[in-house]
Amino acid sequence: MASTSTVKPNKMNWLKMDWQQELQKNITSVSELEKFLPLSADERKNLEEVATRHPMNIPRYYLDLIDPNDPHDPIRKLAVPSTEELILAGAMGETTCDPYGDDKHDKGNGILHKYPYTALVVATEYCSMYCRHCFRKRMVGLPNDQTVKSFQQAASYIAEHTEIKNVVMSGGDPLMLPTDALAKMLDSLRNIEHLNYVRIGSRAPVVFPLRLADNELIDLLADFNRDKPLYVPTHFNHPNEITPEAKEAVARLRSAGVTVNNQAVLLRGVNDSVEALTELMDGLLQIGVNPYYLYQCMPVERVRHHFQVPLKEGVDLVDDARRKMDGYAKRFKFIIGHDIGKLEICGRADDKMILKQLHARPGHQEESSRILVRQLTDNGGWLDDLPEVAI
Ligand code: SF4
Numbered sequence: 489m490a491s492t493s494t495v496k497p498n499k500m501n502w503l504k505m506d507w508q509q510e511l512q513k514n515i516t517s518v519s520e521l522e523k524f525l526p527l528s529a530d531e532r533k534n535l536e537e538v539a540t541r542h543p544m545n546i547p548r549y550y551l552d553l554i555d556p557n558d559p560h561d562p563i564r565k566l567a568v569p570s571t572e573e574l575i576l577a578g579a580m581g582e583t584t585c586d587p588y589g590d591d592k593h594d595k596g597n598g599i600l601h602k603y604p605y606t607a608l609v610v611a612t613e614y615c616s617m618y619c620r621h622c623f624r625k626r627m628v629g630l631p632n633d634q635t636v637k638s639f640q641q642a643a644s645y646i647a648e649h650t651e652i653k654n655v656v657m658s659g660g661d662p663l664m665l666p667t668d669a670l671a672k673m674l675d676s677l678r679n680i681e682h683l684n685y686v687r688i689g690s691r692a693p694v695v696f697p698l699r700l701a702d703n704e705l706i707d708l709l710a711d712f713n714r715d716k717p718l719y720v721p722t723h724f725n726h727p728n729e730i731t732p733e734a735k736e737a738v739a740r741l742r743s744a745g746v747t748v749n750n751q752a753v754l755l756r757g758v759n760d761s762v763e764a765l766t767e768l769m770d771g772l773l774q775i776g777v778n779p780y781y782l783y784q785c786m787p788v789e790r791v792r793h794h795f796q797v798p799l800k801e802g803v804d805l806v807d808d809a810r811r812k813m814d815g816y817a818k819r820f821k822f823i824i825g826h827d828i829g830k831l832e833i834c835g836r837a838d839d840k841m842i843l844k845q846l847h848a849r850p851g852h853q854e855e856s857s858r859i860l861v862r863q864l865t866d867n868g869g870w871l872d873d874l875p876e877v878a879i
Contacts, residue, residue, distance in 0.1 A: 502549040502733050503701045510698055511616060511664075515546040521568065525556050531571065538569040541790065545618045550695045553728055562726045562758040566619055567695075570794065573620065578793030580869045585789050590624075592827075593850075597641040603829075603847050605653040609642045611673060612660040616696035619723075621755055621795050623786045623825075643676035646683070656687045656721075663690040663720075667704045674712045685717040693722050693748070694729050697737035710744035719747045722777065726759050727767035735775040742776050749780035750820075754802055755795045756785075765809035769817040779820035782806065784833070786825065787870050796869040803836050803864070821846075826871050829855060839864050840877055 515521050518535045521544070527535065535544075546567045553563045577583040593602040598610040646652050655677055662670060677686055692699040699705065712718055720741055724730065738748055750772050752759065759765055769779045785796040797805070803822070810818045822833040829848040833841060841862045848856040862874035 500549075500552065502552075503698055503736060505698055507696070507698045507702055510548070511696070513548055514616070515548065515551055516544055518544075521546075524551055525554065525564070525568065534571040534574065535569045538571065538573045542569070542573065542620070542622075543618055544569050545615070547616055547696045547698075549698065549733065550617055553731065560757065562764070563728055565755070565757050566621065566725060567617060569620060572794035573790040575793045576789050580792045580796045580798075580867065581787065581873060583787050583789040583792050595645060597638065597645065599642050599645055601645075601649070601652070602849060604651045604850070606656060607646050607649070607652045607654075608656040608658050609639070609646075610659055611639065611657045611662040612665055614664050615659065615661040616664050616692055616699065619691070619695075621753060621758075621785065621788075621791050623788050623791070639673040640676055643673075643680070646677070647680050650682045653682065653684045654687065655683060656689060658689040661690050661692060662688050663692045663699055663705070664696075667702065667708055670705075671708050674708070678712065678715050683716060685719060686712070687719045687721055689721050689723075691723045693720070693734055693737040693741065694724050697731075697733040700737035700740045706740050706744050709741070709746055713745040717747070718745070719749060721749050721751050721780065723752065724750050724768065724772060724777065725752050725755060726764060727771045730768075730771040730775060738775045738777055748777045750777050751781040751783065752779075752820075753783045753785055753795075754797050754805075754822075756797050757794070760797050760801075760805060762805060762809045762812065765805065766812045766817075769809075769813055769820065773816055779817060781823045782820050784822070784824045784870070792869070798865075798867050798869050799833070799841060799874065800836075800864040800866060800868065803833055803841055806833075807835060824871055828852070828871075831860065831871065836864060841874065843871075 515524070518532055518539060521527070522532065550563065550567055554567070555561045590600050593600045595601050600608040600610070646655060657673065677683060709718055741748055752768065754760060759768060772779050784799065784802060785791065787796070806822045824831045824833060827849070830846045831843045832846055833843055835842055841864050843860040843862065845855050845858050845860065859879065861877040861879050862871065863877055865874060868874045
């Protein structure tokens with residue numbers, strides 16, 4: 489299905505512009521949006537309210553991937569505010585604004601240190617697009633004091649904690665920082681001997697590939713990569729995002745020696761079909777991206793109700809899709825990123841779901857690598873919804 493045609497043609501040359509000027513042309517208001525997509529009077533009124541809760545920010549490139557005549561277009565669901573975001577919780581159950589328990593592991597200066605071997609640094613709160621399903625909705629796109637004021641102080645914490653083996657620069661999207669600011673941050677990590685590698689989490693290859701057309705940025709990444717291996721976890725969710733521009737952005741990252749891994753999220757109305765998942769994983773391999781994680785959508789306020797797929801349905805969907813994938817495509821892990829740690833959903837046996845805990849929260853190391861069994865229910869969408877089964 490995806491072997492020859494996943495990379496879809498696009499009509500404008502989006503890689504020949506000045507990235508900072510182009511960013512200024514992002515669609516940030518409902519009145520601008522209306523010039524591109526038909527909205528009903530009700531929608532217009534409600535979307536204005538939604539956008540005050542979680543700002544809208546859509547690059548013109550990404551907007552161009554939407555079919556304006558299809559209200560169910562998957563790219564539209566990822567980018568355009570929906571009136572369903574007015575529902576704090578809903579059919580899928582309770583919600584929270586911090587499902588991963590980030591705040592408990594906040595060490596100041598933007599450092600989240602949950603697992604001993606990994607430190608996550610919030611390098612910026614800005615993203616080139618504000619994804620409607622973002623699990624960091626509480627901080628992304630809003631002015632807040634979580635942003636690193638001094639990355640040097642964050643780097644000092646990392647240097648003092650020799651148990652830290654890798655750093656994730658996150659946010660927000662660190663690749664949207666000016667190149668010289670990113671260079672200073674990377675420089676402060678370059679000589680920390682106990683760091684094996686650095687990750688820069690970025691959705692720019694997917695939503696704003698123009699950023700990777702900047703030679704200065706690619707030179708910086710290549711230079712750092714000579715000292716420490718650099719990985720970019722990125723976030724493709726649907727095969728329609730795999731365009732010639734995205735392919736070129738990934739090729740440029742790879743030309744700098746960067747390994748690109750994908751972390752998708754299973755989302756209702758976006759990729760909750762065998763065809764979408766199969767085309768996505770196959771398409772990623774076509775452009776040199778490794779399928780790495782498929783996350784279960786978290787119980788986040790204004791997200792869960794309309795985006796989360798019940799686990800009973802999701803586990804079957806993933807298994808059905810995997811049957812159509814080759815060995816490299818099916819390497820991804822289906823993951824619950826929970827407060828207690830990261831859990832892989834291994835599959836189901838009759839009406840029970842089998843999980844393996846991959847990482848454990850501080851003080852509970854004995855939980856790492858354990859097997860868990862939960863009773864599947866019709867509508868349970870999160871670990872806590874499913875009754876425990878003794879093993
Ligand atoms: S790019 Fe990532 S951090 Fe930014 S809005 Fe999207 S999901 Fe959230």
